[in-house]
Amino acid sequence: MRKRIIRIPGRDFVAIAVLAALATLACGAGHTLTMGSVVRTLDSDGIDAAVEEFRESFGDSTGRNRLLYLMELGNLYRLAGDYPTAVRLFLEADRLSDLQGAFKPGRRIASLLTSDLALEFRDADYEKVMINYCLAVCYAAMGDVENALVECRRLNNKLKVMNAAYGDMGNRYSDDAFVRYFSGVLYEKAGELNDALVAYRRSVYVYDEFYSRYYGLPAPDMVKIDVLRLCRELGFRSMLEEYSASWPDLEPDSLYRDPGWGEIVVVAEVGFIPPRKEISRTAVVNDRIYRIALPSIPEVRRMPHSLEAWSGDFTVRGFLAEDLTAIARKNLEDQAGRILAKAVARLVLKAGVAEAGEELVEKLTGEEGIASGMAGFLLSLAGAFTERADLRSWLTLPDRIYMARLTLPPGRRRVTVTMDGKTIHSGTVDVKPGDILLLFPRGG
Secondary structure, eight states, X not given: OOOOOXXXXXXXXXXXXXXXXXXXXXXXXXXXXXXXXXXXXXXXXXXXXXXXXXXXXXXXXXXXXXXXXXXXXXXXXXXXXXXXXXXXXXXXXXXXXXXXOSOOHHHHHHHHHSOGGGSOOOOOHHHHHHHHHHHHHXXXXXXXXHHHHHHHHHHHHHHHHHHHHHTTSOOSOSOOHHXXXXXXXXXXXXXXXXXXXXXXXXXXXXXXXXIHHHXXXXXXXXXXXXXHHHHHHHTOHHXXXXXXXXXXTSOGGGGOOOTTSEEEEEEEEESOOOOOEEEEEEEEETTEEEEEEEEEOOOOOOOOOOEEEEETTEXXXXXXXXXXXXXXXXXXXXXXXHHHHHHHHHHHHHHHHHHHHHHHHHHHHTSOSHHHHHHHHHHHHHHHHHOOOOOOOOTTSOSEEEEEEEEEOSEEEEEEEEETTEEEXXXXXXXXXXXXXXXXXXOO
């Protein structure tokens, strides 16, 4: 027998009010709002004020968002130049990320009845890799090349696991060309040229095989030049000939580097990765409210930047090495099917809970009426209000990363780095024969 629909007095007004309230919800955006304010404070009042605000406003530093807290705070200290504190926080974050197993049954059930915000935060693949990148930067900035190389090897193992896990599953982020290249720079700095060449070659492969296709970023000429240069320095003639035939447009003179000269490598991070936004749909059908909410990263037009480094008469232009915003967007798109499936399952379950609640009231009261209809309506209302898109992500990561390599004769040299004509670094360095000095200016 078909169930009779009980019309609730004033339901149209209630539905309109509910829809208006749901439209203004910051659904799951607590972290987004917090970090938006922190980033504005960072730009206006400096890093110390940003760290203080973050510590005061982050709502869950010990519970299910502990990992996110460690990642954000660690990166703020890295940007502040407090590398020892950043290292301590990142190491804890890395351990916590590695130890995360299956979700606890209680939290999984809670997520089906409310939203994915009931689950502990899990870092995306690119965020896992960026933890080790940030650690390597911290160690390199402190002059601890040995530990920086430890992070490079751990990165290599982590990327191997990702490659093996995904295989042909279609995940667009299964390796990181920039991190491979940066690792090669550190290996070269340590004099481990064979490992550096392996890293540079892998970087070129990932750029051309994946980054070009998915993020519109083919291998920069500088990365190719470094492959050719090390092939030449190590005497790998057949490999040099093979690569030279593939890249005939590269200038032969660029392959030679005077061993008596030194080099400045600039790694300039620009902007911040954009926050996720919620896409939601709400409908009122037969005194029931149904809602689905999904995360997205909207496409926003971004202007290219121009990085330059010079010292005296020696000048070099930089190149775009990493587009983390593009990576984050594609990574989220790869998860879209799974996220949608969970949202639909949650919608069905919440609808079932509302129906069961109405039937329970009917049994308790012995009649179909306003009371049972109101019970079903309120349970569906609760389900709609708790439906939140999970917008949590690491928001102090840079939007993009640019690099430049400036070769200089030995001696004390004043080096200036500009981004879009604005000076982001200026200082005197000691250039030593055969050595590589790393600079990590922030490009805004």
